[in-house]
Amino acid sequence: MTSRNDNKNLVCPFCSLHCDDISVTTDNNSYKVNEKNNVCSKKIDSYNLNKKSVTLPKKGAKFITLSDALKGIHDLIKGHNETLIINHGVDLSGVRSMLNFASQRNCIIDHVNSKFLYQNIGVVQRTGYMATSLTETKNRADTIIIFGNKILDKSPRLLDKVIAPKNSLCSKSKKEILLIGDFTEKIVKSMKGRCNVTNIKFDLNMINDLLNATLSSDLKNVKGLSKNSLSKIKRIIGKSKYLVATWTTSDFIKTKNPKKIISSISKFIVNHNKFSRAGCMPISGVLADATSTQALTWMTGFPSRIKHIEETFKHDRNAFNSEILLANKNIDVVIHVSTINAEKLKMNKNVKNIVLGHPNTSFTSMPDIFIPVGIPGIDYEGIMFRTDNVVSVALKDIRNIKLPTTQNILDKLA
Numbered sequence: 545m546t547s548r549n550d551n552k553n554l555v556c557p558f559c560s561l562h563c564d565d566i567s568v569t570t571d572n573n574s575y576k577v578n579e580k581n582n583v584c585s586k587k588i589d590s591y592n593l594n595k596k597s598v599t600l601p602k603k604g605a606k607f608i609t610l611s612d613a614l615k616g617i618h619d620l621i622k623g624h625n626e627t628l629i630i631n632h633g634v635d636l637s638g639v640r641s642m643l644n645f646a647s648q649r650n651c652i653i654d655h656v657n658s659k660f661l662y663q664n665i666g667v668v669q670r671t672g673y674m675a676t677s678l679t680e681t682k683n684r685a686d687t688i689i690i691f692g693n694k695i696l697d698k699s700p701r702l703l704d705k706v707i708a709p710k711n712s713l714c715s716k717s718k719k720e721i722l723l724i725g726d727f728t729e730k731i732v733k734s735m736k737g738r739c740n741v742t743n744i745k746f747d748l749n750m751i752n753d754l755l756n757a758t759l760s761s762d763l764k765n766v767k768g769l770s771k772n773s774l775s776k777i778k779r780i781i782g783k784s785k786y787l788v789a790t791w792t793t794s795d796f797i798k799t800k801n802p803k804k805i806i807s808s809i810s811k812f813i814v815n816h817n818k819f820s821r822a823g824c825m826p827i828s829g830v831l832a833d834a835t836s837t838q839a840l841t842w843m844t845g846f847p848s849r850i851k852h853i854e855e856t857f858k859h860d861r862n863a864f865n866s867e868i869l870l871a872n873k874n875i876d877v878v879i880h881v882s883t884i885n886a887e888k889l890k891m892n893k894n895v896k897n898i899v900l901g902h903p904n905t906s907f908t909s910m911p912d913i914f915i916p917v918g919i920p921g922i923d924y925e926g927i928m929f930r931t932d933n934v935v936s937v938a939l940k941d942i943r944n945i946k947l948p949t950t951q952n953i954l955d956k957l958a
């Protein structure tokens with residue numbers, strides 16, 4: 545039983561860095577986060593139970609028993625043809641059970657962020673790609689280029705833990721940080737002192753031109769970039785001994801050609817390895833995207849957008865794209881699995897909606913059936929993959945509100 549004022553270490557499930565040094569003080573089944581990064585501490589704290597939390601299953605607006613909820617789901621699925629499971633973030637055991645369940649019921653599985661995955665994966669499949677890890681970046685990189693400004697919102701401790709850490713094993717001097725995009729003065733200020741920061745306000749659509757210009761021996765004209773800035777960028781890159789390029793793909797989604805941007809960064813990094821060391825470090829989404837990709841790839845050979853057909857899983861990135869399937873009304877039932885998502889879940893009025901979600905889940909409209917499930921790392925132990933895929937972290941539990949896990953529910957339904 546969780547006791548009053550118990551100090552515990554939380555391994556954070558709420559973004560792909562999975563920090564393992566978050567201290568929390570538990571008081572029965574609530575907890576207080578002792579982390580000085582306010583964004584993280586508010587984020588983790590928001591999963592505490594509150595007056596609106598739902599800890600019992602519901603059918604529409606009515607509370608029901610778990611066995612009635614399970615029966616209700618059975619009936620909904622039985623009478624319909626096409627069932628889609630959308631993963632909004634769950635640990636490894638949840639993904640495994642999703643696969644097991646899908647294989648019994650011939651379901652489609654997609655992750656809500658797969659559109660970002662496919663922007664990155666195309667580069668890996670079609671051209672050369674060299675990646676590095678968070679640890680290498682922390683300890684060895686002397687120059688880091690950050691493309692796009694959302695990355696620090698998504699992974700608020702990236703700066704403290706990886707980009708400009710207090711302690712770095714190998715580099716004694718301050719890192720050179722190049723910010724390419726529309727970064728606020730607040731972010732730039734927060735970095736000054738810890739690293740040498742150069743902020744280049746720049747249109748992300750022009751990244752290819754910028755990177756090509758750094759390889760040219762003379763100072764080319766790049767739209768939106770002064771010759772002084774280009775000269776400075778070239779100087780910094782030219783001096784680097786270990787260069788890392790980092791981005792989060794959602795930053796590029798509104799550009800004209802995200803794949804071209806990622807491909808040009810990747811080519812630039814591959815090319816830079818002719819002169820010194822360099823690597824890409826994309827930061828994956830906050831909804832256990834890396835965990836889903838890893839587990840699905842081992843178990844089916846495909847990273848996402850799969851359907852169980854004729855005793856095996858088949859993959860088609862267009863045919864099993866959940867957004868397209870729902871837009872074309874090709875789905876009868878959607879099972880949303882959402883254990884770490886703080887955003888409102890979008891219910892689709894044309895289908896039956898089932899949600900296996902954490903107790904504070906909110907929706908655009910009431911789902912047909914809602915079963916509250918535990919949060920990995922808060923309510924039960926589990927495994928998640930870090931963004932660089934080289935570390936699988938063991939999540940602990942810090943409270944005991946006796947909710948079933950996603951695995952418990954899906955295994956009962958299979």
Ligand code: SF4
Pocket residue numbers: 556557558559560561562563566584587698699700701702
């Ligand atoms: S940076 Fe991410 S993993 Fe680390 S504490 Fe913040 S939300 Fe959690």
